[in-house]
Amino acid sequence: MSDSPDPDPGRLYDSRLKDLEDLKEEALHGLRESDDLREIKIHSITGRVKERGSFLEKIERKKYRDPMEDTEDLVGLRVVCLFTDDLPKLAKIIHDEFDVLDVEDKVSGADVASFGYMSQHYICRLRPEFHGRRYDRIKGRKFEIQCRTLLMDAWANLSHHLAYKGESSIPQDLRRDFHALSGLLYVADRQFQSLLSAARRSQDEAVQDVADAFQEGGDRPLDLSSMQAYLDRNLPGRMKTNPAHVSELVEEFAAVGILSIRQLDEKLSKGLSKALHVESTGYDFSQVGVVRTAVRVSDEGYAEFVRRKYPSAVEL
Known part of the structure; x- marks a missing residue:
């Protein structure tokens, strides 16, 4: 023009x-x-x-x-x-x-x-x-x-x-x-791209590793990839959480010694019914919310960790 x-x-x-x-x-x-x-x-x-x-x-x-x-x-x-x-x-x-x-x-x-x-x-x-x-x-x-x-x-x-x-x-x-x-x-700049590609491969591998852990009695260390694969496998109908929040949950569990998929699954199984009961009183938990609540119920060390980190958290 x-x-x-x-x-x-x-x-x-x-x-x-x-x-x-x-x-x-x-x-x-x-x-x-x-x-x-x-x-x-x-x-x-x-x-x-x-x-x-x-x-x-x-x-x-x-x-x-x-x-x-x-x-x-x-x-x-x-x-x-x-x-x-x-x-x-x-x-x-x-x-x-x-x-x-x-x-x-x-x-x-x-x-x-x-x-x-x-x-x-x-x-x-x-x-x-x-x-x-x-x-x-x-x-x-x-x-x-x-x-x-x-x-x-x-x-x-x-x-x-x-x-x-x-x-x-x-x-x-x-x-x-x-x-x-x-x-x-x-x-x-090139290494960041390589790291992203490697992270995507790790996520794909984690999906199979988590499936194998339950079918063959194996295990896998908890990390962002394996945690997300576990959440998607065991809580598929739940709202996904920002990966940063998933990573934060992994760090919290590591701080109290919950380091593997097997350990997490045991804790979740023990506390899941109480977590679902809490949800029924007016909450709408995401994948991370369900896991965090269930593990608070089943692991006193993590419950104490949450009380210190989140003083305003609702007591279970």
């Missing part, structure tokens, strides 16, 4: 600021409401309209003839995910939700020394089939979406604070440390 030439770019910016803010909100809404986004671990989705001074500086530096059309990042969105494998999934969502005009991939094939500048950039418009007063003023305008992992974003922000825009601006005596730290974060 090209605006009529205006000899005063600042006045042109001011006249279009409301449209730019509306475009930012509409683009954010389109991303956040995507059903597929729920399958990705997202740290943050943010948007901004380029500040007036930054806009004027850029068009002067770039010698733009049509400032509003040529400045493709007047509206910018940033999506920060947790894992590198989420970046291709974000790419698909962006192509599904918007009209993508250009893609700049600064991740695939980039040098490790460039870690601080890694991201994927998409120049987009709202899809042309959108009609109505809400869209007609803004759907032809370009906006940019940047996608990064959390560690890419952290390093980019630190680099920005140091004001190093590239290799040449880094003092010679700092370059080795700068590149070494960039490499460490690059390795950490």
Whole structure:
């Protein structure tokens, strides 16, 4: 969407600021409401309209003839995910939700020394089939979406604070440390992805291990994977709990010596009827709630632990 030439770019910016803010909100809404986004671990989705001074500086530096059309990042969105494998999934969502005009991939094939500048950039418009007063003023305008992992974003922000825009601006005596730290974060980013993949494999293995423990008289140490597999096997109709709360329960049991699936199953069996009775008096227990209540009944050591940790907990 090209605006009529205006000899005063600042006045042109001011006249279009409301449209730019509306475009930012509409683009954010389109991303956040995507059903597929729920399958990705997202740290943050943010948007901004380029500040007036930054806009004027850029068009002067770039010698733009049509400032509003040529400045493709007047509206910018940033999506920060947790894992590198989420970046291709974000790419698909962006192509599904918007009209993508250009893609700049600064991740695939980039040098490790460039870690601080890694991201994927998409120049987009709202899809042309959108009609109505809400869209007609803004759907032809370009906006940019940047996608990064959390560690890419952290390093980019630190680099920005140091004001190093590239290799040449880094003092010679700092370059080795700068590149070494960039490499460490690059390795950490890849290791987080490897850890996630290993955790998923552990969860799959735990499901079979827990089943074997009951069929063959075996056992397995309690950890997040085995605890979740146990809950899903023995309390399938119950509401699942945030994995962080499941992990917290594992830590609580470890503190009082409940360390294996077999031990947990014995404690749950002894206290389950009382836990269900407590629930019938007006509670609606999740998987973790049932287990925590049952073990409080059957294990005095854990009951005392709960009294100390949660002083306001209802006495059983």
